[in-house]
Amino acid sequence: MRIAVIGAGQMGSGIAQVAAQSGHDVLLHDRGLEYIQRGIAGITKNLDRDVEKGRKTAEQRSAVLARIHPQIAIEKLDVGLAIEAASEHLQTKLALFATLDAQTPSEAILASNTSSISITKLAAATTRPERFIGMHFMNPVPVMALVEIIRGIATSQATYDFTESLAREMGKTPVEVRDFPGFVSNRVLMPMINEAIYALYEGVGSVESIDTVMKLGMNHPMGPLTLADFIGLDTCLAIMDVLHEGFGDSKYRPCPLLKQYVAAGWLGKKTGRGFYTYGK
Numbered sequence: 001m002r003i004a005v006i007g008a009g010q011m012g013s014g015i016a017q018v019a020a021q022s023g024h025d026v027l028l029h030d031r032g033l034e035y036i037q038r039g040i041a042g043i044t045k046n047l048d049r050d051v052e053k054g055r056k057t058a059e060q061r062s063a064v065l066a067r068i069h070p071q072i073a074i075e076k077l078d079v080g081l082a083i084e085a086a087s088e089h090l091q092t093k094l095a096l097f098a099t100l101d102a103q104t105p106s107e108a109i110l111a112s113n114t115s116s117i118s119i120t121k122l123a124a125a126t127t128r129p130e131r132f133i134g135m136h137f138m139n140p141v142p143v144m145a146l147v148e149i150i151r152g153i154a155t156s157q158a159t160y161d162f163t164e165s166l167a168r169e170m171g172k173t174p175v176e177v178r179d180f181p182g183f184v185s186n187r188v189l190m191p192m193i194n195e196a197i198y199a200l201y202e203g204v205g206s207v208e209s210i211d212t213v214m215k216l217g218m219n220h221p222m223g224p225l226t227l228a229d230f231i232g233l234d235t236c237l238a239i240m241d242v243l244h245e246g247f248g249d250s251k252y253r254p255c256p257l258l259k260q261y262v263a264a265g266w267l268g269k270k271t272g273r274g275f276y277t278y279g280k
Contacts, residue, residue: 004077006029006074012083013040018137043065082104082108082111083135084097093114097125115136129154133149133159149163150176190239196210197255207275211223234262234267236258237254240252
């Protein structure tokens with residue numbers, strides 16, 4: 001099957017890699033060729049590491065890369081599935097799905113990797129809500145086993161069965177969750193990260209002490225502020241806004257310090273500065 005992946009960033013390139021590893025041809029799209037090339041370079045680096053560690057042969061590496069093709073424009077995409085992995089902004093995703101609806105075969109399934117936005121709302125931008133589904137991969141995609149699968153109100157059983165089977169084929173563990181803001185993963189994770197930012201904002205502890213408490217005291221592999229930097233503070237803020245608006249509960253109010261960092265352009269590892277400072 002041929003799969004289009006829309007977005008060649010950290011998530012999209014990871015999805016493209018696992019799709020190609022499972023034998024599918026992938027059309028990888030982003031808003032410019034340089035972004036697609038950057039995504040493919042990241043995939044190549046991952047595969048090179050696999051070869052070095054003996055997890056893949058050089059021939060397998062080459063075969064995976066040969067299945068990934070740059071796709072400059074979203075037009076006349078002859079695919080069985082299109083997976084959107086764009087920024088976590090509602091209007092961006094709605095516009096993309098309206099375009100994908102017009103530029104893919106009517107029988108193709110459309111999926112979103114959204115981490116918090118309503119699948120039902122996104123599906124309404126298309127003429128095929130019964131063939132629309134949420135397929136939320138975890139970061140980094142090639143490593144993390146979980147995929148949350150989210151039905152919209154109109155998603156058909158056939159669409160769900162196909163998506164669950166595809167996730168297993170990609171080596172993932174699919175878990176069905178309901179279409180509520182943040183689903184399960186980010187409804188639990190993001191308030192924890194937001195509360196860690198509040199603890200920093202209120203002077204309860206330093207960045208290092210907050211992360212150390214959660215790593216050593218709660219056995220988390222990564223502290224919440226480190227994890228926020230890795231996810232991207234703009235993405236964390238976008239998800240908190242969705243939770244706050246969707247539930248109307250003040251417990252989901254984004255911390256002012258998170259808003260301030262995003263306004264400053266301190267988005268975490270991808271910009272070189274967040275709660276920590278990173279080299280180039």
